[in-house]
Amino acid sequence: MFTPLFRRERLIRFSDCDPAGIVFYPQYFVMFNGLVEDWVSEGLGVGYAALVIDRRIGLPTVRLEADFTAVSRMGDTVALELAVERLGTRSLTLALRCVGIEGDVRMRMRQVIVLTSLENHRAIAIPEDLRRAIARAQER
Amino acid sequence: MFTPLFRRERLIRFSDCDPAGIVFYPQYFVMFNGLVEDWVSEGLGVGYAALVIDRRIGLPTVRLEADFTAVSRMGDTVALELAVERLGTRSLTLALRCVGIEGDVRMRMRQVIVLTSLENHRAIAIPEDLRRAIARAQER
Amino acid sequence: MFTPLFRRERLIRFSDCDPAGIVFYPQYFVMFNGLVEDWVSEGLGVGYAALVIDRRIGLPTVRLEADFTAVSRMGDTVALELAVERLGTRSLTLALRCVGIEGDVRMRMRQVIVLTSLENHRAIAIPEDLRRAIARAQER
Amino acid sequence: MFTPLFRRERLIRFSDCDPAGIVFYPQYFVMFNGLVEDWVSEGLGVGYAALVIDRRIGLPTVRLEADFTAVSRMGDTVALELAVERLGTRSLTLALRCVGIEGDVRMRMRQVIVLTSLENHRAIAIPEDLRRAIARAQER
Numbered sequence: 001m002f003t004p005l006f007r008r009e010r011l012i013r014f015s016d017c018d019p020a021g022i023v024f025y026p027q028y029f030v031m032f033n034g035l036v037e038d039w040v041s042e043g044l045g046v047g048y049a050a051l052v053i054d055r056r057i058g059l060p061t062v063r064l065e066a067d068f069t070a071v072s073r074m075g076d077t078v079a080l081e082l083a084v085e086r087l088g089t090r091s092l093t094l095a096l097r098c099v100g101i102e103g104d105v106r107m108r109m110r111q112v113i114v115l116t117s118l119e120n121h122r123a124i125a126i127p128e129d130l131r132r133a134i135a136r137a138q139e140r
Numbered sequence: 141m142f143t144p145l146f147r148r149e150r151l152i153r154f155s156d157c158d159p160a161g162i163v164f165y166p167q168y169f170v171m172f173n174g175l176v177e178d179w180v181s182e183g184l185g186v187g188y189a190a191l192v193i194d195r196r197i198g199l200p201t202v203r204l205e206a207d208f209t210a211v212s213r214m215g216d217t218v219a220l221e222l223a224v225e226r227l228g229t230r231s232l233t234l235a236l237r238c239v240g241i242e243g244d245v246r247m248r249m250r251q252v253i254v255l256t257s258l259e260n261h262r263a264i265a266i267p268e269d270l271r272r273a274i275a276r277a278q279e280r
Numbered sequence: 281m282f283t284p285l286f287r288r289e290r291l292i293r294f295s296d297c298d299p300a301g302i303v304f305y306p307q308y309f310v311m312f313n314g315l316v317e318d319w320v321s322e323g324l325g326v327g328y329a330a331l332v333i334d335r336r337i338g339l340p341t342v343r344l345e346a347d348f349t350a351v352s353r354m355g356d357t358v359a360l361e362l363a364v365e366r367l368g369t370r371s372l373t374l375a376l377r378c379v380g381i382e383g384d385v386r387m388r389m390r391q392v393i394v395l396t397s398l399e400n401h402r403a404i405a406i407p408e409d410l411r412r413a414i415a416r417a418q419e420r
Numbered sequence: 421m422f423t424p425l426f427r428r429e430r431l432i433r434f435s436d437c438d439p440a441g442i443v444f445y446p447q448y449f450v451m452f453n454g455l456v457e458d459w460v461s462e463g464l465g466v467g468y469a470a471l472v473i474d475r476r477i478g479l480p481t482v483r484l485e486a487d488f489t490a491v492s493r494m495g496d497t498v499a500l501e502l503a504v505e506r507l508g509t510r511s512l513t514l515a516l517r518c519v520g521i522e523g524d525v526r527m528r529m530r531q532v533i534v535l536t537s538l539e540n541h542r543a544i545a546i547p548e549d550l551r552r553a554i555a556r557a558q559e560r
Contacts, residue, residue, distance in 0.1 A: 013177055014192065015170050015444065019437045019494055020338045021193065021396050026230065026313070026435075029306035032153050037153055049215025058300045065345045071401050074439055077191025099183065118300050121351050157299045157305075160538050162294065166453070169446035198440045205485045213543050214299055238337055253555045258440050261491050293457055294472065295450050301473065310435050317433055330494025332434065333441065355469025 002097060004081035004139050006039040012076040022071040028107050029064075035080040036113075044133035045134035058116040058129065062091070069102075077101055087134055090115055090123045114120050142220035142237060142248075145277050146179040152216040162211040168247050169204075172236050175220040176253075196258040197267065202231070206249035208239075217241055227274055230255055230263045246256035282377060283390075284361035285417050286319040292356040302351040308387050310342075312376050316393075317361040324413035327330055336398040337407065346389035352382070367414055370395055370403045386420070422500035422517060425557050426459040432496040442491040445476075448527050451540075452516050455500040456533075476538040477547065482511070486529035490520075497521055507554055510535055510543045512546035 010031060018024035036059070040048040051057050072078055079099050086093040091114045098107040114123050115130075126134075150171060158164035164253050171276040176199070180188040190237050195207050212218055231254045238247040255270075266274075290311060298304035310318055316339070320328040331337050359379050366373040378387040389413045394403050395410075406414075430451060437446035457480070460468040471477050492498055499519050506513035511534045518527040534543050535550075546554075 012175075013174050013440060014188070017444075018434060019332060019439065019441045020340070020401075021439045022340075022401065024435065025311035025341050026306040029309065033155055033306070034153050037151075047215070047481045048154070048200055049213075053214065054298060060300070060302075060351070061305050061349065062348050063346065067341065068340065068342050071340070074193065075187070120186075121300075121302065154299060155304065158298045159294060159299065159301045159472060160480070160541075161299045162480075162541065165481050166295075166449035167451065173446070179446070181515055192439060198489065200440070200442075200491070201445050201490050203486065205483075207483050261440075261442070262544040288487070291457075293454050294452055313435055315434050317431075327495070328434070329493075333494065353469075354473065355467070 002005055004083050006043040008035055008038055008080050009077055010080055012072050012074055014074055017074045031080055035082055039082055045131050046133055058118045058120040058131045060111050060116055061111055062114045063112040064109055068107045070104060070106045072106045082136055090125055144223050146183040147180055148175055148220050149217055150220055152212050152214055154214055157214045162213055171220055177184055179222055186270050186273055198256040198258045199253050200256055201251055202254045203252040204249055208247045212242045223229045230265055232247055263279045281413050284363055286323040286362040288315055288318055288360050289357055290360055292352050292354055294354055297354045302353055304314050311360055315362055319362055326413055338396040338398045340396055341391055342394045343392040346391055348387045349385060350386045364418055370405055383413045426502045426505050428455055428458055428500050429497055432492050432494055434494055436492045442493055451500055455502055456465055459502055466550050466553055478536040478538045479533050481531055481538055482534045483532040484529055488527045490524060490526045490527045493535040504558055510545055
């Protein structure tokens with residue numbers, strides 16, 4: 001069972017689609033990047049832009065596995081959903097899904113994100129405010 | 141004076157920005173493409189996706205002039221605004237602006253869009269439902 | 281051991297990079313999409329554009345696993361490499377790598393591509409000319 | 421008459437195109453951004469990446485005018501061409517064209533680029549090495 005911690009609806013746009021008329025698959029990762037941004041800022045209350053710009057902390061992806069099970073077309077409204085699978089010391093494993101309005105899964109992925117210093121791109125411990133906010137969100 | 145017919149707020153995202161930390165300028169055109177999409181669908185009530193997919197009508201840009209007057213940064217909320225400058229037989233001239241929340245203009249452009257058949261990419265007359273909806277919106 | 285069937289060097293550009301100054305990870309998938317295009321057209325001698333446009337055949341990704349092991353920066357020249365792991369009836373499993381000039385692996389992925397009809401997005405058998413060209417390339 | 425100072429051929433890729441099967445127009449600006457990069461690095465011998473990363477100099481666009489005269493399709497090989505219209509103290513006006521192999525113009529634009537400090541995004545004088553290299557290229 002997939003119980004999302006955070007969810008956003010989004011319209012599939014002309015600019016998301018390829019000459020086959022469906023979402024160009026790298027664009028799913030751009031959409032999920034936006035979802036993580038919104039989750040951190042709005043869901044967790046830790047400003048994403050401030051994290052990157054002021055605190056110089058990066059959230060690069062170190063591993064992902066993705067399954068594309070159905071196409072999404074221009075004009076579709078999809079829901080992007082996020083759950084936390086594992087909260088490590090320096091890394092975070094997310095489960096993400098893109099589903100159609102009727103709940104049909106279009107794409108699902110598991111993504112391991114590492115927190116890094118943007119000075120040297122080395123892994124750092126997840127900042128305390130972010131860790132606490134994630135732990136609290138998981139308890140609910 | 142710029143009086144927008146249609147307006148949408150949008151967060152500047154990580155994926156909109158370049159290594160200089162500001163919006164990569166081609167991304168403004170992607171944002172405005174989305175604005176035109178929303179205007180046609182929501183503002184005018186003519187389904188944009190149906191126009192392209194079912195009715196096989198394209199809305200390519202044939203000319204644009206753009207001025208970039210201030211930078212937009214990740215985390216900024218901007219307003220994208222649209223006005224109609226000229227409604228021709230086969231073409232449409234739009235004035236578009238991206239402004240910060242305080243009203244400071246970041247970028248403005250004039251864009252000439254032509255309606256085309258997606259079968260042969262030749263110009264066609266603006267479809268009657270779209271023309272009427274635009275004319276009505278201008279009168280208000 | 282990874283023995284590439286096809287390889288292309290590519291400059292990491294300003295437009296590939298994010299505000300952290302490194303390749304925005306979805307961009308790796310865009311780069312690999314271009315590599316597959318060049319492999320099909322130049323390596324296998326089966327025109328990729330004709331496949332999509334004239335023959336109405338799609339090559340969507342149904343599964344991928346990717347590991348990001350080191351960052352790539354603007355100005356880096358990287359090699360994109362491709363090997364065939366499995367040639368199925370309707371699908372193709374590729375192993376792909378992005379390596380720096382000194383051979384350091386930046387990103388590697390396994391990608392399952394399915395051949396589809398662009399009329400209905402359903403899987404079809406790999407076209408005979410493409411299958412034969414891949415088989416021949418593997419034998420060499 | 422347009423006499424290019426710098427020219428590069430480029431294949432129009434799947435990822436450059438939209439659901440109408442033609443180049444998504446913002447993608448022309450991404451292509452030209454790459455052309456300017458190659459011109460600065462290879463044509464002028466002033467490393468573009470070093471300019472941005474080490475010297476912290478930006479080259480944002482402050483104005484552009486573009487005309488789109490014919491479509492480019494996936495699989496087309498186009499030539500991207502660049503000429504210098506004006507070399508100012510802090511700005512540079514370029515004329516750019518995208519032409520098909522038979523010389524048919526697909527898109528042309530005039531672009532004003534300003535040199536800026538990436539610390540504060542304010543205009544600076546064009547660095548001496550870059551200015552001299554451009555002046556030399558124009559004399560040839």
